[in-house]
Amino acid sequence: MSETLRIGIAGLGTVGAGTLHLLNTHYELIAQRCGRPVLVTAVSARDRRKDRGLNLEAVRWFDDPVALAGDPEIDVVIELIGGADGVAKEVTETALANGKHVITANKAMIAHHGTELAHRAEEAGAVLSYEAAVCGGIPVIKTLREGLAANAISAVYGIMNGTSNFILSQMRDTGREFSEVLQEAQKLGYAEADPSFDVDGYDAAHKLAILSALAFNAQVDYAHLHVEGIREVTSVDIAFAEELGYRIKLLGIARRVDGKISQRVHPVMVKRDVPIANVEGVNNAVVAEGDFVGSILSEGAGAGAGPTASAVVADLIDIARGIRLPTFAVPASKLDAAVPCPMDEHEGGYYLRLMCLDRPGVIAGVAAALRDHQISVETLVQRGRGPGGEAVPVVITTHETNEAAMRGALAQIETLEAVLEPPRVIRIEAF
Amino acid sequence: MSETLRIGIAGLGTVGAGTLHLLNTHYELIAQRCGRPVLVTAVSARDRRKDRGLNLEAVRWFDDPVALAGDPEIDVVIELIGGADGVAKEVTETALANGKHVITANKAMIAHHGTELAHRAEEAGAVLSYEAAVCGGIPVIKTLREGLAANAISAVYGIMNGTSNFILSQMRDTGREFSEVLQEAQKLGYAEADPSFDVDGYDAAHKLAILSALAFNAQVDYAHLHVEGIREVTSVDIAFAEELGYRIKLLGIARRVDGKISQRVHPVMVKRDVPIANVEGVNNAVVAEGDFVGSILSEGAGAGAGPTASAVVADLIDIARGIRLPTFAVPASKLDAAVPCPMDEHEGGYYLRLMCLDRPGVIAGVAAALRDHQISVETLVQRGRGPGGEAVPVVITTHETNEAAMRGALAQIETLEAVLEPPRVIRIEAF
Known part of the structure; x- marks a missing residue:
């Protein structure tokens, strides 16, 4: 020895x-x-x-x-x-x-x-x-840096915050609202007294920025990362997601898009049958997409003394075994200054929920706003009828479109008199 | 350079x-x-x-x-x-x-x-x-040898054969029988003309023997590995599994049991909400359980030119980077000659399906056989009634018991005149 x-x-x-x-x-x-x-x-x-x-x-x-x-x-x-x-x-x-x-x-x-x-x-x-x-005990750094090192990575994404995933899982299971479930998570020790770091997406954003640098041989670029949390997710939207065959997850997603790098953390609707949709509770999971290997998912405990110590000591064992790799897998001077892809250029599907007065012409006005911005509707659901004239939900999912176009359409929809609340919007991601 | x-x-x-x-x-x-x-x-x-x-x-x-x-x-x-x-x-x-x-x-x-x-x-x-x-592009060797190296591993298990998992997934989705789905898999190129290596469990067994050695710092012991395939799994049992909240998967499971090592490949019923139950189609997935890290699951393509080449070249990159580790993570002389745990000593729950004549006393006879071997029933379902006196299924799940006791009970059950076919047995695994 x-x-x-x-x-x-x-x-x-x-x-x-x-x-x-x-x-x-x-x-x-x-x-x-x-x-x-x-x-x-x-x-x-x-x-x-x-x-x-x-x-x-x-x-x-x-x-x-x-x-x-x-x-x-x-x-x-x-x-x-x-x-x-x-x-x-x-x-x-x-x-x-x-x-x-x-x-x-x-x-x-x-x-x-x-x-x-x-x-x-x-x-x-x-x-x-x-x-x-990054994600506690899951050896996701090692997987990207070594296990998938033979691949060009096109995307890395996942559930990178256990607190938010627990809250969203509980909201779906119990039908309760965010604030109530957050309190429960705080009692159980799954959420801090000040939950902002977790539920507003910053914790996931830190992790994503690191994974993104490693995946794309790029300089870490936290500054250009788009971050939204889960405070605006409601039980109504979770129920509609279920009905449409989706789950709502807080995902971190980094992707190469036309030579730029898109990095974002926000609630996402994903089809219920993709592996990431079935990661429940406080677990974390990360998927890396390589050009030869396809999609590799790693799942496990993303926090806690034991799992985190396991990761610390894994690094230590690597050092003790004589493994010496550059911090981000290639020499620091070879890390590209990546061009960030702004959210305005994001392309994807969208879920919209509007609260509308149930009267003639409402749908026509909404449909016109989408048409004016070249947005194609995939499904439209109008549910119930307010007996006393109260608002009813109108739920729309769109085909792939552009974030800037969607913002334009939403601005136009908000001007409609029969639309009573600001529209709720969740991006749809097809993995 | x-x-x-x-x-x-x-x-x-x-x-x-x-x-x-x-x-x-x-x-x-x-x-x-x-x-x-x-x-x-x-x-x-x-x-x-x-x-x-x-x-x-x-x-x-x-x-x-x-x-x-x-x-x-x-x-x-x-x-x-x-x-x-x-x-x-x-x-x-x-x-x-x-x-x-x-x-x-x-x-x-x-x-x-x-x-x-x-x-x-x-x-x-x-x-x-x-x-x-082992499992194509999934970096499962690296995960065990390095990523989880800070842990004592108590178990490693998973879906290690994509062909079998595809067949079982298809059987569940379509209600068709093994032989029919096998033919389809052969047409799609997911199964070989001679499918034995895949569907009889040998391919999974090879992989499990390797993972087991690595996980437990033990000499590779393929000879003592218990192997059963999926030819005996029927659509009837898959449907009953669904009804009981389970999925049927062909799993390889290696576990430390009282100082011995249990290694087995066979069809398993797992609760539908555990991660491994949701791994579908040709994908492979491996779970390692460490004493500090908890359960870590890795999922991805277990075969194919691209994923397998990705793994080959990952090994090559390790060598080119100067990483030099012993074959099974510790010096060969330190690999223990593990004591195998024979199947007779296996402890777990069981699913039994009997085809019985629907007449008084049948259930009593079956229950007596279980009682005589100290086996405790968890659920018992008798379905339908044969109008013309044909056999009806009686489905039983048991609490944890011993394989030897179960064999004894089955021998006794087979002697019952009203039990028309050999009982179908699937082990239940609680992860």
């Missing part, structure tokens, strides 16, 4: 404690799989006295994580502090500058500074790994 | 031609991802004059694949001849003996001789890779 690999962990929250626990539990197994011992020799966290259920007697304690990152007795730094900037970034930069390998679960940092950090890692001859930053 | 990696391909059938096509198509992309050119410099096949739609002018031709395997101008040999023994094995052994890395899509050879070949690779300091041998 060769030399012990000495690990420093910066940050002992849920994932940090889980990582220490895993490395203790499987010390022998990991040594066998790596051909060398892997040992945590130093940790850093805010409060030394906090009881984390861990025996930290044998490891060196650092109050300052940046000092840990620079310590000459450490070979690999695991950054589990979090946050795109600040201490986490300083720890990462310091470790790389000192020629140490860095493993991080920090999706915000990689989404915002991934390209810059890839350059720094390369200059230092060090590895920067981030499997745990 | 460093030195060109020189490849020799032995075997130019569908996969061989697909691999050459992929390497030509993505020559630049692969060179960028590997940091060095990867070039096919030699090939061998049976008939030099056959038109394969490939330009072979620039490569050296070998009539004898073993000569190719020994050629000093080749760094990596890709073995695509097939067959557990004979030429394929000779090619592999010769290449390894000459210190060359070997990539193979040959599941039979790895299932039968994997441990021995792992030793040979290790002695030679060479890599033996076989991603393409």
Whole structure:
């Protein structure tokens, strides 16, 4: 057996404690799989006295994580502090500058500074790994970087936020509305007290930006990513989706479109029989489409101490085994500055739900607005009749059209007197 | 860029031609991802004059694949001849003996001789890779060997034969019987003229033996693998499964059971809402259960020129990138001689369908047989009434019991005069 690999962990929250626990539990197994011992020799966290259920007697304690990152007795730094900037970034930069390998679960940092950090890692001859930053325990980074490396990837998409998927699954199962199910998710610990990061799509967006860079050999481009969350999804729309043979999912989708890269996170209607439509609850799932391999789906727990620790330690085992790959699979200088595809150029089907007065001429007015923008209707459903003259839903799905055209049509529809509420719109995706 | 990696391909059938096509198509992309050119410099096949739609002018031709395997101008040999023994094995052994890395899509050879070949690779300091041998384009070997390497794996299971899954999916969708759907699958090219390898479970069994060795750090043990195919599955049982909330799938399942390893391929009833139940058509899917990561599912095309070539070239890219891992993730000498768990010790639920005369006392006799063997009934359905005294189906599902007890009960049931046909039995698996 060769030399012990000495690990420093910066940050002992849920994932940090889980990582220490895993490395203790499987010390022998990991040594066998790596051909060398892997040992945590130093940790850093805010409060030394906090009881984390861990025996930290044998490891060196650092109050300052940046000092840990620079310590000459450490070979690999695991950054589990979090946050795109600040201490986490300083720890990462310091470790790389000192020629140490860095493993991080920090999706915000990689989404915002991934390209810059890839350059720094390369200059230092060090590895920067981030499997745990994207979809927890699912080895989706490894799959894209290595498993599908023989392919040109045309698209990568999936369910990248377990909280939102749980909420949408529950809404469908129970017929309840977003706010009510969100409260339940908060009670169950599936949603944070401030749920914005999850339900407004930012968490999924960070992950998508990383996957997109890796899939397309491109510089990370979080700034041009289109993000919408699930707050506007209603039980009425979920029920109509079911009736039309669809499921509503919050998807992150990155796709090559005519030499540009489209990156977007928003609610999507997908046909009920495609694999991604059947991923339920808090699970995550990612599909990559390669020109030779076709579609490969990976599904599993996207969060939690155990799954995330599994991904952190997988990166560590790679390093201990001597695997040295560039951060985004090709040298940083070879990463293309991708041209973003703006949402106005998006092409796809649309679901519209209008709340209309049930009187002659309403459908004609709506149909005219769609015709004026060259939008072709696939299905139209008008349901019920308001006995007291109240609004009734009119549901339309369209054939493939253009986002700009759809916006034009919606503006025209909103001017119709008989249309009482702003139209609800969900994009349809055919995979 | 460093030195060109020189490849020799032995075997130019569908996969061989697909691999050459992929390497030509993505020559630049692969060179960028590997940091060095990867070039096919030699090939061998049976008939030099056959038109394969490939330009072979620039490569050296070998009539004898073993000569190719020994050629000093080749760094990596890709073995695509097939067959557990004979030429394929000779090619592999010769290449390894000459210190060359070997990539193979040959599941039979790895299932039968994997441990021995792992030793040979290790002695030679060479890599033996076989991603393409298991589930085509799905990177399931990489996922187990690296992505989930931080976990103790308790089980690995899945749909490992696309032909059988297509037939079972079609039987359910159309209500037709096995033989009819098999003919259709043969017409569509999804089944061979001699379908035995696929529908009798041997193809899945080869794959399972390989996954099992990798998952459990064990010597490959194909000999103790229990194999049943899908010929006995009827549309009646598929319909009853649906009614009971199950799907029937041909699964390969390897599991640690009390220090032993259980390996079996047979039709299984799984609850309709588990992910594996929703894998349809020719797709394959594998689930690995790790103690930290939970369940990770990987799904995609399990066969075909493109997906299989994708896996072959993924292995090649790993080698070109300098990744050197032991054949089964740990040194060959560390592979345990696993104790097999015989089927008699299998524990699980069972589905039974009996064809009985509809007369007093029949159910009592069946129930007594189950009671006599300590088997607890979960559901019992008796359907219809034969007006002319013909047999009616009696369907029973049991709580968890033991295979030996079930065999005893079945022997007793078969002696009942009112039970007209041998009982149909399908194991139920709770994932």
